[in-house]
Amino acid sequence: METRELRYFVAVAEELHFGRAAQRLGIAQPPLSRTISQLEQRLGVALLNRTSRKVTLTEAGSVLLAEARPILGAVAAAERRARRAATSQPSLVLATKAGASGELLAKLLDAYAAEPGATPVDLLLCESHPQQLLHDGQADVALLHQPFDSTAGLDTEILSTEGQVAILPTAHPLASRSHVRMADVTSLPELPSARWPGPGGAYPEGPGAEVRNQTQLFQLIALGRTTVVLPESCRANLLAGLAAVPVLDAPAVTTVIAWPPHSRSRALAALVRVATRL
Numbered sequence: 001m002e003t004r005e006l007r008y009f010v011a012v013a014e015e016l017h018f019g020r021a022a023q024r025l026g027i028a029q030p031p032l033s034r035t036i037s038q039l040e041q042r043l044g045v046a047l048l049n050r051t052s053r054k055v056t057l058t059e060a061g062s063v064l065l066a067e068a069r070p071i072l073g074a075v076a077a078a079e080r081r082a083r084r085a086a087t088s089q090p091s092l093v094l095a096t097k098a099g100a101s102g103e104l105l106a107k108l109l110d111a112y113a114a115e116p117g118a119t120p121v122d123l124l125l126c127e128s129h130p131q132q133l134l135h136d137g138q139a140d141v142a143l144l145h146q147p148f149d150s151t152a153g154l155d156t157e158i159l160s161t162e163g164q165v166a167i168l169p170t171a172h173p174l175a176s177r178s179h180v181r182m183a184d185v186t187s188l189p190e191l192p193s194a195r196w197p198g199p200g201g202a203y204p205e206g207p208g209a210e211v212r213n214q215t216q217l218f219q220l221i222a223l224g225r226t227t228v229v230l231p232e233s234c235r236a237n238l239l240a241g242l243a244a245v246p247v248l249d250a251p252a253v254t255t256v257i258a259w260p261p262h263s264r265s266r267a268l269a270a271l272v273r274v275a276t277r278l
Contacts, residue, residue: 001039003075006068008035009047013065016055070135077137091120092267095130095139099214099237101255104160104278105143112274119267127212128196134260140268145231146254155263156256157276162232164250167217168243169224175243182229182249191227194220218242231255 011021012032022029040047047061057065096105112118124130124139131149133139143159144151166185168175174184186193192208194217203210209226211217214237220226222241231253235244257275259268 001042003072005035005039006072008032009039009061010065010068010072012036012048012055013057013061013068016057018055073136077135080137090267091122092141092265092271093122093124093133093139094271095124095126095133095142097130097143097145097214098125098127099234100145100231101143101233102236103233104255107278108271108275111278112271115270115274118270121271131258134258140263140265141257141259141271144256144258146256147251148253151256151258153261154258155261156258157272158254158256159275159278160255161252162255164229164247164253165232165235165244166227166229166247167221167234167238168227168245169222170241170243172224172243174245177245179246179248182247185227185229185247188227191221191224194226194228 008021008025011024012018015021015024018029018033022032025032036048043060043064045060046058047064049056049058109121112121124133126133129149130139130142131144131151131154134142134154144154144156166174166180168191172191174180174188192206194211195203195206195208196211197203209220211220211226214234217226217228218237218239221228222239229247229250232244232246238244257272259272
């Protein structure tokens with residue numbers, strides 16, 4: 001199979017409409033239809049069920065869609081990494097969630113900058129899922145937080161482990177407690193838990209407010225619209241009017257430094273050594 005065929009198939013499989021897929025690809029519909037038919041003939045299976053009203057995926061088509069997405073992502077990542085490697089001033093791109101691990105990040109950047117021959121580090125602050133920036137080649141290394149971030153397919157080193165706290169309005173009755181449990185937080189009808197977008201950008205079903213970054217989240221909590229359980233290190237970013245109460249039975253959060261397993265960058269290796277030393 002050619003990557004062009006996979007791109008065409010993924011467009012049709014996601015749009016479930018040949019016209020929209022052709023428009024998305026910037027090509028005419030007839031060559032798109034021919035390419036999909038040729039791909040089906042080569043594989044010897046039907047990938048799509050076509051009627052005059054709709055297009056649906058067959059079981060084989062669903063399997064190919066799941067396989068094709070990471071393949072195309074890997075190709076795009078290879079292109080980005082190759083272009084970046086050819087720049088006259090190479091740098092390391094470190095991805096992390098905005099507002100997360102602020103103290104650790106500052107120490108890491110300062111300590112690495114003091115190393116002989118340190119490469120410049122560019123920060124890529126994202127709202128969620130920094131691991132995706134590693135997979136698609138936009139970043140060389142990332143700070144991830146388990147169990148929230150997936151480390152599948154990445155090499156990692158553990159940096160720290162911490163407990164979690166419930167972030168509440170200071171006027172809330174639970175805010176004056178020395179500690180709470182998860183059941184205390186999740187059973188608050190007036191403060192449903194905030195909802196973050198998943199890897200595909202869609203929000204899970206639920207009554208809580210939809211949020212994309214920590215600043216937005218803290219403002220909504222201060223207004224009494226939602227609550228959240230976060231790593232204890234978030235205390236450093238709390239706004240006035242918010243309280244952080246330890247949650248005794250919340251799972252521990254482990255911060256790791258992660259990178260693609262195929263990386264051979266000496267600068268990246270030096271950064272990881274500094275991080276683990278810290």
